[in-house]
Amino acid sequence: MGNLRIAIAGCQHETNTFAPMTAPFEEFVKADAWPGLTKGDDLFETMAGKNLPLAGFVDAAGGGDVQLCPILWCSAEPSSYVSQDAFDRIVRMICDGLRAYAPLDAVYLDLHGAMVTEECEDGEGELLHRVRGVIGHDTPLIASLDLHANVTERMIALADGFSVFRTYPHVDMADTGRRAFELLQRYMGLDRGNMHKAFRKLPFLIPLSAQCTTFEPCKDIYALLPTLENNDVWSMDFAAGFPPADIHECGPAVVCYGRDAGQVERAAERLYRFALDAETRLDNPLLTPDQAIGQAMATTTGKPVVLADVQDNPGAGGSSDTIGLLEALIRNRATGAVLAIINDPGAARAAMSAGVDRMIEIDLGGKSGQPGQVPYHGRFKVENTTDGCFLCTGAMYRGMQANIGPMALLRVGNEDCDVRVIVSSERMQCLDLSIFRHMGIEPERQNILAIKSTVHFRADFDPIAAATLLVEAPGAHPCRLLNVPYRNLRPGVRLEPMGPVHMARQV
Numbered sequence: 001m002g003n004l005r006i007a008i009a010g011c012q013h014e015t016n017t018f019a020p021m022t023a024p025f026e027e028f029v030k031a032d033a034w035p036g037l038t039k040g041d042d043l044f045e046t047m048a049g050k051n052l053p054l055a056g057f058v059d060a061a062g063g064g065d066v067q068l069c070p071i072l073w074c075s076a077e078p079s080s081y082v083s084q085d086a087f088d089r090i091v092r093m094i095c096d097g098l099r100a101y102a103p104l105d106a107v108y109l110d111l112h113g114a115m116v117t118e119e120c121e122d123g124e125g126e127l128l129h130r131v132r133g134v135i136g137h138d139t140p141l142i143a144s145l146d147l148h149a150n151v152t153e154r155m156i157a158l159a160d161g162f163s164v165f166r167t168y169p170h171v172d173m174a175d176t177g178r179r180a181f182e183l184l185q186r187y188m189g190l191d192r193g194n195m196h197k198a199f200r201k202l203p204f205l206i207p208l209s210a211q212c213t214t215f216e217p218c219k220d221i222y223a224l225l226p227t228l229e230n231n232d233v234w235s236m237d238f239a240a241g242f243p244p245a246d247i248h249e250c251g252p253a254v255v256c257y258g259r260d261a262g263q264v265e266r267a268a269e270r271l272y273r274f275a276l277d278a279e280t281r282l283d284n285p286l287l288t289p290d291q292a293i294g295q296a297m298a299t300t301t302g303k304p305v306v307l308a309d310v311q312d313n314p315g316a317g318g319s320s321d322t323i324g325l326l327e328a329l330i331r332n333r334a335t336g337a338v339l340a341i342i343n344d345p346g347a348a349r350a351a352m353s354a355g356v357d358r359m360i361e362i363d364l365g366g367k368s369g370q371p372g373q374v375p376y377h378g379r380f381k382v383e384n385t386t387d388g389c390f391l392c393t394g395a396m397y398r399g400m401q402a403n404i405g406p407m408a409l410l411r412v413g414n415e416d417c418d419v420r421v422i423v424s425s426e427r428m429q430c431l432d433l434s435i436f437r438h439m440g441i442e443p444e445r446q447n448i449l450a451i452k453s454t455v456h457f458r459a460d461f462d463p464i465a466a467a468t469l470l471v472e473a474p475g476a477h478p479c480r481l482l483n484v485p486y487r488n489l490r491p492g493v494r495l496e497p498m499g500p501v502h503m504a505r506q507v
């Protein structure tokens, strides 16, 4: 692809329409576990070596005759709706960048695929529409998507191709950017103009707690993808979807591209049928906090048991401040237990001003306004404090510089238990062992690690865990979908694997 000018930009948001907080523009500007809004040539330095799709695309495009034209990249921690102001401003910046770099030979976008704005339930579809308004329909446009994308007909129509993560935990984000570059190369090569798209939506939703690709049947679905690719079928992908999004086209999809229409359709149908057949095997084994803690306390292997607080995962829009699991640990007189992370800037500030080894009496967590959630009031000993800046070390976030504001390690004051809590000032999913280690805690030496994450933690925590249990405690990220008050799903979609069908509401 000699001397080609390719514009690159990214904007990622995973929208949980049931979450308590929205995403204004400032959420996209600030850094958290991921970099803040970055523009122009700074993108290259900010992205270098990171496990992010745009980094992988840049890496794959480097060294040849490709001239990359960097516009911007931004993301916000998952939450409810993206404000229309934020969406309009970010898309305007991308479109202005495309105009400034014209003429362009192609465009690559690093998108999530499950963004919902205040005015548009298909955020990426609208973004692609506005981008096409600038570059027209003849300029090749390829994007990468998160495994949790809720892919829509409009998105498929507007992009020439998508590459989708194939792992959950997402250890292949950069690899997906590399695959996007390969797909673009093939599309722009000899076969340009002959590419065929195949798209199928599955008729059921899959809760995130049942989507882990380390285990069957999702492991089998993703293992099938590369075996279906060849010289004619270029790209096979399966987006497992993001269920806490009350939109018409919520749910899993098969997304395929290649130069032979018949072969692409046959491969897509095979993948679709395989995923349908997997429905009976999609397991979602959730325990009550008391059940899970009982099992953990009965485990005597000398290794920690991980209790995943799957419904208060900030990486899926949870507030990361519910206290149901914390109260259960205290009630059950757990020992050697550490819970991470409760997002409570006030508690972190109180610990900072009191100082290490001092006692504080505070209201912890429970402040995000969710029904039935109140803070835990109690006495805590401040065991450590940090500035919340630390380098991640796990397979998913390796090299990422977390920057989540003042943090504290608090020991629950009750003498009949041994429970500690890690508190932060910004939300971050607990998916990296460095969160514990930078606070001075060796996770391998604890009995119980109670962590606010659904699946991503597994990449770093499963290797050190005696067992991993999924806990159904309060949170804004529902993992049982049967009682979720959906209004906008398409009628006929099943709410869970083998679950009941969603009925259209009578007006």
Ligand SMILES: [Zn+2]
Pocket: 146, 147, 148, 170
């Ligand atoms: Zn995801």
